[in-house]
Amino acid sequence: MGNLRRTMLFCPASNPKHLFTAMIYKPDCLLFDLEDAVAYSDKIAARDLIAEALKVIDYENCEVFVRINSLNSEFGEGDVRELVPAGLRRMRLPMCESKADVERLHKLLDEVEEEHGIEKGSVKIQCAIETPIGVHNSLEIALASDRVVSISFGAEDFTRTLGTNRTREGKELFLARSTIVMNAKIAGVDSIDTVFADVGDAEGFMNEVREAHNLGFSGKSCIHPSQINLVHSVFTPSMDEVESSVKIVEAAAKADISKGGVILVDGKMVDIPVIEKAKRILSLAEGAGIYAGGQQC
Numbered sequence: 364m365g366n367l368r369r370t371m372l373f374c375p376a377s378n379p380k381h382l383f384t385a386m387i388y389k390p391d392c393l394l395f396d397l398e399d400a401v402a403y404s405d406k407i408a409a410r411d412l413i414a415e416a417l418k419v420i421d422y423e424n425c426e427v428f429v430r431i432n433s434l435n436s437e438f439g440e441g442d443v444r445e446l447v448p449a450g451l452r453r454m455r456l457p458m459c460e461s462k463a464d465v466e467r468l469h470k471l472l473d474e475v476e477e478e479h480g481i482e483k484g485s486v487k488i489q490c491a492i493e494t495p496i497g498v499h500n501s502l503e504i505a506l507a508s509d510r511v512v513s514i515s516f517g518a519e520d521f522t523r524t525l526g527t528n529r530t531r532e533g534k535e536l537f538l539a540r541s542t543i544v545m546n547a548k549i550a551g552v553d554s555i556d557t558v559f560a561d562v563g564d565a566e567g568f569m570n571e572v573r574e575a576h577n578l579g580f581s582g583k584s585c586i587h588p589s590q591i592n593l594v595h596s597v598f599t600p601s602m603d604e605v606e607s608s609v610k611i612v613e614a615a616a617k618a619d620i621s622k623g624g625v626i627l628v629d630g631k632m633v634d635i636p637v638i639e640k641a642k643r644i645l646s647l648a649e650g651a652g653i654y655a656g657g658q659q660c
């Protein structure tokens with residue numbers, strides 16, 4: 364299992380304070396935004412600011428992404444040409460609708476990496492799926508380049524382009540969410556659920572976080588520091604889960620059923636899928652720093 368991507372904290376790249384302090388909230392990933400959160404007149408200044416920040420700031424254990432502007436806009440290509448030499452190695456491509464969109468960014472990255480003597484393929488892409496056509500094409504998008512590490516869902520633009528409204532219940536998002544998760548799994552990349560805009564509605568937020576976790580997302584985009592620990596509490600295995608997973612894996616090893624066979628552990632059937640799920644929980648717990656190869660931390 365690669366990096367944990369339970370949380371991605373959006374920070375407008377035009378806000379110097381966020382660029383200097385956002386890592387103190389300890390999200391797994393920071394996502395500096397040059398797209399919708401930045402006013403048209405601030406786009407170039409925000410790009411320069413993030414380029415300087417990338418050169419001098421230590422973001423500690425946070426994986427840093429920048430959401431660039433669309434390559435169809437006057438800013439997208441410049442974002443890539445300035446930020447990659449400044450050290451950016453992860454970018455979110457907004458409004459991704461087809462394999463061709465990813466291939467266009469892939470080719471530009473090939474060129475920029477070569478021009479600056481950066482190892483080919485170093486820059487990874489997260490594709491944002493935010494339209495019905497994007498959802499429909501999400502498998503070809505996720506498979507379009509070996510640079511793609513994750514696909515994310517953007518429900519605000521999705522409901523806009525679907526011609527509906529986003530509800531607290533979220534039924535209008537179910538098919539899109541499930542499709543994105545399944546296609547991410549098929550492609551072997553992470554899937555990141557959308558933002559929840561009502562910062563004051565902790566209960567509504569938790570319902571969404573649990574839904575995203577149950578559907579199989581790897582994590583969730585956040586817009587406010589207060590959302591981070593809530594997401595981590597759902598996307599990190601509990602100590603009970605860790606303990607029962609250890610028990611399952613140990614019992615399975617003792618009974619030698621890792622290639623087939625069935626036993627009971629605490630009255631519940633354990634076979635290959637149960638063992639594999641238990642191993643996944645231990646791997647997540649290890650990534651979260653609460654379990655270390657046979658020991659709880």
Ligand SMILES: CC(C)(COP(=O)(O)OP(=O)(O)OC[C@H]1O[C@@H](n2cnc3c(N)ncnc32)[C@H](O)[C@@H]1OP(=O)(O)O)[C@@H](O)C(=O)NCCC(=O)NCCSC(=O)C[C@@](O)(CC(=O)O)C(=O)O
Binds near residue numbers: 372375384493516584
């Ligand atoms: C909403 C608000 C202005 C409120 O700020 P306020 O400062 O009034 O809030 P306060 O509560 O006072 O903050 C308390 C303390 O936390 C600090 N603090 C707050 N937020 C922080 C933060 N984000 N990062 C670091 N630090 C932060 C703050 O500096 C203060 O620090 P201190 O003074 O020291 O106590 C702020 O949060 C914010 O800008 N959020 C991000 C908004 C954004 O990026 N939107 C675009 C992405 S969505 C999109 O585009 C849709 C999408 O594309 C999505 C997709 O594709 O996934 C689609 O289609 O669905």
Ligand SMILES: [Mg+2]
Binds near residue numbers: 457493517520
């Ligand atoms: Mg959007």
